[in-house]
Amino acid sequence: MQRVDVTPAAAELLRSLRGTHGPLMFHQSGGCCDGSSPMCYLEGEFRTGSSDVLLSSLRIEGVDEPVSFWMSRSQFALWSHTHLTVDVVPGRGSGFSLEAPEGVRFLIRSRLLTPEELASLPPAE
Amino acid sequence: MTRYAAPGQDGAVVTFAPRYDHWIGGEYVKPARGQYFENPSPVTGQTFCEIARGTAEDVELALDAAHGAADAWGRTSVAERANILNKIADRMEANLELLAVAETWENGKPVRETLAADIPLAIDHFRYFAGAIRAQEGSLGELDDDTVAYHFHEPLGVVAQIIPWNFPILMAVWKLAPALAAGNAVVLKPAEQTPASIHVWMGLIADLLPPGVLNIVNGFGVEAGKPLASSPRVAKVAFTGETTTGRLIMQYASENIIPVTLELGGKSPNIFFDDVSSANDAFFDKALEGFAMFALNQGEVCTCPSRGLIQQGHYADFMDAATERVRAIKQGHPLDTDTMIGAQASNDQLEKILSYLDIGRQEGAKVRIGGERAELDGELAGGYYVQPTIFEGDNAMRIFQEEIFGPVVSVTSFADFDDAIKIANDSIYGLGAGVWTRDSNTAYRAGRAIQAGRVWTNCYHAYPAHAAFGGYKQSGIGRENHKMMLDHYQQTKNLLVSYSPNKLGFF
Secondary structure: OOOEEEOHHHHHHHHHHHHHHOOEEEEEOOEOOOOOOEEEEEOOOOOOOOOEEEEEEEOOOOOOOOEEEEEEHHHHHHHOOEEEEEEEEEOOOOOOOOOHHHOEEEEEEEEEOOHHHHHHOOOOO | OOEOOOOOOOOOOOOOOOEEOEEEOOEEEOOOOOOEEEEEOOOOOOEEEEEEOOOHHHHHHHHHHHHHHHHHHHHOOHHHHHHHHHHHHHHHHHOHHHHHHHHHHHHOOOHHHHHHHHHHHHHHHHHHHHHHHHHOOOEEEEEEOOEEEEEEEEEOOEEEEEOOOOOHHHHHHHHHHHHHHOOOEEEEEOOOOOOOHHHHHHHHHHHHOOOOOEEEOOOOHHHHHHHHHOOOOOOOEEEEOEHHHHHHHHHHHHHHOOOEEEEOOOOOEEEEOHHHHHOOOHHHHHHHHHHHHHHHHHHOOOOOOOEEEEEHHHHHHHHHHHHHHHHOOOEOOOOEOOOOEOOOOOHHHHHHHHHHHHHHHHOOOEEEEOOOEOOOOHHHHHOOOEOOEEEEOOOOOHHHHOOOOOOEEEEEEEOOHHHHHHHHHOOOEEOEEEEEOOOHHHHHHHHHHOOOOEEEEOOOOOOOOOOOEEOEEOOEEOEEOOHHHHHHHEEEEEEEEEOOOOOOOOO
16 A cells, blocks of 8 residues: 555556656646646656655566655645545646656546555655 | 637638747757657647757757847847837737737637737736836945945846746746846747747747847757756746746756746635625626636636635625626637637646546535536537536645646635634645725735735736736745836846045055
């Protein structure tokens, strides 16, 4: 049980991006325009700090290292009752996310965590 | 009703070129790597032109051009720069319909908005800053009989501007008008979702600006935006967008020790006190329109009044009337002048909105009206349309806390003044807010208590050039609009001058 999962289509895209660019990370955005999109960067490109939490280290088949999934602490306080699934849809991108030139966008789908799931989840780091 | 012909059809007031390159140094320049991407209209989902896919090489060329032009431009007289800005405004005014249709076709918004708001506001913005720069003066301080401190305004030099897709021309002009007025050269990157209409505009006014003063590099954020925002050759970065990219731009700026202005969105409360419903008069009618403003620009506005806070005493009656006002919103072809709500700007934006309609229902919010994708017929079948939607729920729900950027308002009730302010401020953002009341004391106290950069009081979604716009909390840094915006594009030069012939006596 993890806070974040990826769809098979998103996993395929991550394998491709990993092959092209190198180790990857996500930072979940908020706010205007392309807010609410999970932004995908080279690992370390986006500097996380004490204002962020690590929700998951995603294991993607065919990718050697985990893909970290981060969110700002203040945003996580509002999202922590939901499970997130990284999906991918056709789109025209924005921000500096790596997949945009491919004509696709990562997209977050959400569902409520059950009380049992919430109890079983370790606290986010 | 008027239906404008779609670009490319007989009788169209605007024709897009089949392909747009980068505008660098006063001419169109092909992308160094020769790549282009397709640009679809959200009205139909069909591609209508190709756009240069810029990379770091193109950005460097644009920075060369900008640096080549910046010194001379910065030394032109303010009268000369103001005259150019006024001529740009005049040229736009003479081509209002052309620009409005171009903007609608690219962004999907109804042409009645581009005709009455986007383009007229952009025109006025140039005129405002033409006036502001001529009226701006430095200062002097007479420190003592022999010593004077002079303060001069100087341009920053070459600045980077990254433009969002929700108002492709107006948001570009918000950044361009003060930057150019202050004497800066600009490298501008339009959003990849809406990269073409700014070139239609550029084509109209290209002869008015010296080559290299304004350069446009198209492309994706990671390929063109990042090399621009992280370049040690820019003196400032201005960005409108979301929080993660905003933080990334600040990180790059910290490496170069340059300032940024960031506008990163909001979750604006729109507060309706009981006394709004005390009479069924013109003011009540105005307040209902103020509620329905969440659908303006399909909700794709950073200040979308996306949280409706309705006092308990009139909640039922007010919401009945407000729901009918929303039901009367006419959705249809964006090029019809009767259409009030058009297409969302892109497929991924549509998908994001649908994902929020889903989580809103899962969290137990009640759909009062709308709640679905709008399926339109004919040529609009491939476009990206969403029904205006009212949710009722609780401020802790994600649809109350996140910017959906669609025609969706999340409504809750409040008991009294303190409760209203508590809910309004229970947000990580603080960009806009609305307060509706017939009591001026309540209006004043609410406006001062709300943690937001702008509180519309008995109005909403007005964007005059001389009212400061910007965010508290995570909504950003700095302001746009108003003459204070010139400060964001200027250095302060202090000349500290002694008119005494005598030494100090230290050495």
